[in-house]
Amino acid sequence: MPRYQLSRRELIEKCASLGVVVAATSLPISAIARIWDESEVHHATPPNAFGPFYKKHSPQRRELRMAGDTGLPLTLTGRVLDTRGEALEDAKVEVWHADHFGKYDIEGYRFRAQLPLEGKGQYSFDSVMPGHYPDRVCQHIHYLVSAPGHKTLVTQLYFATDPVFEGDPDKNFTRDPLLISRELVRPVVLTGDPKTMHAAVNFELCLERL
Amino acid sequence: MTKRCWILCAGFLLAGIFLSSPVAAIPSDPKLEARISANEVVSSTAISLDGKIAGVMKGNNIGIWSIADAHQIQMIEFGVEQPVFCDFLDNGTHLLVGLSSGKIQLHDAQTGKMLRLLDNGAPPWVVRVSRDGKWLAAAGGDREVHLWDRATGKMAHRLALELGGAMDLAFSPDGKMLAGSSEDTNIYVWDTDTGAVRNVVRDLSLTTFGLAFVPDGKWLFAGSGDYAIHVIDAGSGKVARSFPAQKMPVIALAMAPDGKSVAAVYRDANEPLGSTPILIWSTESGGLMKKNDSKELKANGGGFLSDGRLMYSTVSGKELQVWSLR
Numbered sequence: 001m002p003r004y005q006l007s008r009r010e011l012i013e014k015c016a017s018l019g020v021v022v023a024a025t026s027l028p029i030s031a032i033a034r035i036w037d038e039s040e041v042h043h044a045t046p047p048n049a050f051g052p053f054y055k056k057h058s059p060q061r062r063e064l065r066m067a068g069d070t071g072l073p074l075t076l077t078g079r080v081l082d083t084r085g086e087a088l089e090d091a092k093v094e095v096w097h098a099d100h101f102g103k104y105d106i107e108g109y110r111f112r113a114q115l116p117l118e119g120k121g122q123y124s125f126d127s128v129m130p131g132h133y134p135d136r137v138c139q140h141i142h143y144l145v146s147a148p149g150h151k152t153l154v155t156q157l158y159f160a161t162d163p164v165f166e167g168d169p170d171k172n173f174t175r176d177p178l179l180i181s182r183e184l185v186r187p188v189v190l191t192g193d194p195k196t197m198h199a200a201v202n203f204e205l206c207l208e209r210l
Numbered sequence: 211m212t213k214r215c216w217i218l219c220a221g222f223l224l225a226g227i228f229l230s231s232p233v234a235a236i237p238s239d240p241k242l243e244a245r246i247s248a249n250e251v252v253s254s255t256a257i258s259l260d261g262k263i264a265g266v267m268k269g270n271n272i273g274i275w276s277i278a279d280a281h282q283i284q285m286i287e288f289g290v291e292q293p294v295f296c297d298f299l300d301n302g303t304h305l306l307v308g309l310s311s312g313k314i315q316l317h318d319a320q321t322g323k324m325l326r327l328l329d330n331g332a333p334p335w336v337v338r339v340s341r342d343g344k345w346l347a348a349a350g351g352d353r354e355v356h357l358w359d360r361a362t363g364k365m366a367h368r369l370a371l372e373l374g375g376a377m378d379l380a381f382s383p384d385g386k387m388l389a390g391s392s393e394d395t396n397i398y399v400w401d402t403d404t405g406a407v408r409n410v411v412r413d414l415s416l417t418t419f420g421l422a423f424v425p426d427g428k429w430l431f432a433g434s435g436d437y438a439i440h441v442i443d444a445g446s447g448k449v450a451r452s453f454p455a456q457k458m459p460v461i462a463l464a465m466a467p468d469g470k471s472v473a474a475v476y477r478d479a480n481e482p483l484g485s486t487p488i489l490i491w492s493t494e495s496g497g498l499m500k501k502n503d504s505k506e507l508k509a510n511g512g513g514f515l516s517d518g519r520l521m522y523s524t525v526s527g528k529e530l531q532v533w534s535l536r
Binding site: 047049050051052053054055056057102103104106133134135144152154 | 352373374375377393394395414415416417419435436437459479480481482483
């Protein structure tokens with residue numbers, strides 16, 4: 001039996017046509033549905049520069065951190081969804097970043113991966129907090145996200161704990177000329193004591209429909 | 211690394227691609243031609259095809275210097291705007307300047323007077339003009355290259371890249387093809403008349419920073435982030451062969467006027483201020499002809515001259531040095 005997934009708007013309109021819901025205002029059902037829909041709209045994740053260090057054919061994995069790697073352990077989590085909030089389960093997510101010392105691996109695939117999605121558009125991976133690349137102001141992770149029927153997203157994630165922001169990313173995010181959206185600076189949750197500290201960041205990836 | 215840093219270096223050594231004079235063998239060491247007191251950081255240098263003048267880009271201005279006597283001929287100020295690209299055209303009579311605001315200006319190289327203005331809409335990190343002067347191509351921001359009709363000043367085509375921005379551009383000698391490398395690692399070859407894609411080179415896994423056609427247009431040389439130079443069949447878009455990989459990415463390429471040799475500039479990807487070895491390869495055999503890998507070498511502009519010499523500038527503290535290699 002085929003599965004039908006109705007959008008919230010379609011659900012309201014269908015329920016109204018069946019008499020399951022009744023409009024208690026003078027607005028027509030379609031207008032109520034539109035308002036409801038609009039209240040659910042997600043902002044598309046802002047794009048950001050691609051950069052010159054992308055490398056094709058990254059391995060599929062979620063463990064980018066290897067035993068003995070220097071740097072603050074970091075776990076990234078998030079969902080891939082569209083601007084209506086619907087999960088994009090067939091999305092492809094690719095990430096790449098510099099190591100703790102700010103160096104990109106050109107010869108191999110260290111700190112590069114295609115991420116397997118875990119259902120409902122969820123992704124997660126373990127790595128280390130990237131260092132500062134010599135020609136960039138901020139620590140960052142590159143993302144390339146695609147999904148059928150959606151505009152491919154090229155963006156970068158930044159960290160609110162980056163010393164460059166001096167604790168105030170709202171005020172100081174423009175210190176990196178490539179960082180054009182405050183939205184791309186994400187809060188960092190630090191846990192553990194100084195010897196076992198671990199960083200966690202959530203970064204939602206919202207794609208526009210074509 | 212920011213696009214700007216790569217592009218400034220990738221704009222290196224491309225001035226003399228399409229000339230027909232033969233290049234001589236290169237048995238000698240580099241000859242110091244001039245010392246120019248820069249007083250501030252020089253981001254890029256352009257050298258005219260006759261090797262007589264240099265355009266020195268720093269801060270918000272470009273100084274035009276006579277190389278023979280290290281004398282400043284002209285200073286072009288851009289106020290609040292910042293030049294991001296410059297190169298000489300028309301045998302050194304004109305200076306083409308790209309500005310961070312997206313403007314492209316053509317100046318008289320002797321008087322500094324602005325002769326023409328185009329609004330590219332996006333910072334033109336790399337700008338190339340076809341040998342016949344008909345076309346001007348400029349990086350057009352994310353996922354676009356803009357192709358202009360130089361005579362009318364109108365944009366003829368917006369050429370799409372799949373992802374990322376353009377890193378380098380090269381016209382075929384007959385002006386019928388434009389090649390553009392993208393941050394997405396592909397190289398696109400367009401038909402300049404129609405703007406249609408002729409082929410896309412998808413076989414390279416890292417970004418190409420330098421492009422150059424051989425004089426007959428059959429082969430496109432690509433200097434890649436994978437440390438190698440790849441020889442691409444311009445007709446099919448297939449990589450035909452690759453020169454031996456070195457220890458650093460190729461950040462710029464220039465074809466000798468006779469097409470018998472190609473000069474490549476290398477730099478460690480993780481050391482944007484590091485040294486820049488220059489290697490000259492035989493295009494036919496793929497053999498190494500000449501090498502300057504001094505750790506002090508930090509090249510920031512130049513090209514093959516019409517007499518076949520390679521002329522380039524290096525930065526040493528606040529001094530710009532201009533060298534030639536025959």
